[in-house]
Amino acid sequence: MWDNHWMLNKFASGLFTIVVLAAVFTISPSVLNLPVFALKKVNVTSVSRVDEEFKYITREQINDLIRSEVTGSFFTVDLDAISNAFKKLSWVRTVSVRRHWPSSLEVKLEEHVALARWGNSALVNIYGEVFNAMTDKRLPEFSGPEESSHEVSQRYAVFRKLLQPLHQNITHVYFSPRHAWRVHIDSGTVLELGREQVETRLGLYVSVHNHIASQFKKQVAYVDLR
Structure with missing residues (x-):
């Protein structure tokens, strides 16, 4: 691995991210809510490899939910609350929500078939x-x-x-x-x-x-x- 520059860069980038996250979580909440850590994007996609678009879950439902549930910064946003809100949509079977550095959330939904x-x-x-x-x-x-x-x-x-x-x-x-x-x-x-x-x-x-x-x-x- 040490002779592979691409792997070294990938490893260094990942290590840097972990260090930054660890440092940030020891800082006061006021710092965590600074504009620099604001969420800029929420990507909602289907887990299906066959159908990338949803059959029954509408974009209107998704956008309404994002507006009402996604609050806070990259570090303070409540992932569990977002997941639970999506699970209340009648056609949602499973939900996965995770942070994507530096300013977005990745939400993957599985529709019932x-x-x-x-x-x-x-x-x-x-x-x-x-x-x-x-x-x-x-x-x-x-x-x-x-x-x-x-x-x-x-x-x-x-x-x-x-x-x-x-x-x-x-x-x-x-x-x-x-x-x-x-x-x-x-x-x-x-x-x-x-x-x-x-x-x-x-x-x-x-x-x-x-x-x-x-x-x-x-x-x-x-x-x-x-």
């Missing part, structure tokens, strides 16, 4: 977490005990994959308090899967679907696979 509707008014994200937000997007519906959102989300992924050969989509997954499963698909069919061997039962439905359809000459409304 909605997987389905949960109950009457909430949504569930791709991690199986329930959150309260509004969307016009067409989504499947999940129903179940409050603490079952992760399990329902995982089962949905399995059920969806099993139904792919039929090119049928799930519109509703119901998980009863007695741990029984019911699946509605966009063809209009309701599949009663019960509590045990649900994946095997759904696989059986997929394997015989075409035969059943040819026998009845019309779409079957209800199939009890228990």
Whole structure:
């Protein structure tokens, strides 16, 4: 490393910054609030590498929050308060706030990615977490005990994959308090899967679907696979 001038300069710059910060934090608060330490910029960006812009969080929300919550200087600004304020936005899943020397803040936000509707008014994200937000997007519906959102989300992924050969989509997954499963698909069919061997039962439905359809000459409304 000592023969690499670029690395040496980088190391020296980092060390100088640490020394300056350590010295400043031992100085009185009045010095920390001098104009020279004023915050000049707050950069708010998405953590997503795919979508740099936000889908649901608006720039108006971000700017309003910055105006109301970002107070103090580079050294006295309350990072926790800013983080907590951003977390109150309905579409924010995670927040990271840090200082960027010499005069800015870096805020990174992760938006929820909605997987389905949960109950009457909430949504569930791709991690199986329930959150309260509004969307016009067409989504499947999940129903179940409050603490079952992760399990329902995982089962949905399995059920969806099993139904792919039929090119049928799930519109509703119901998980009863007695741990029984019911699946509605966009063809209009309701599949009663019960509590045990649900994946095997759904696989059986997929394997015989075409035969059943040819026998009845019309779409079957209800199939009890228990």
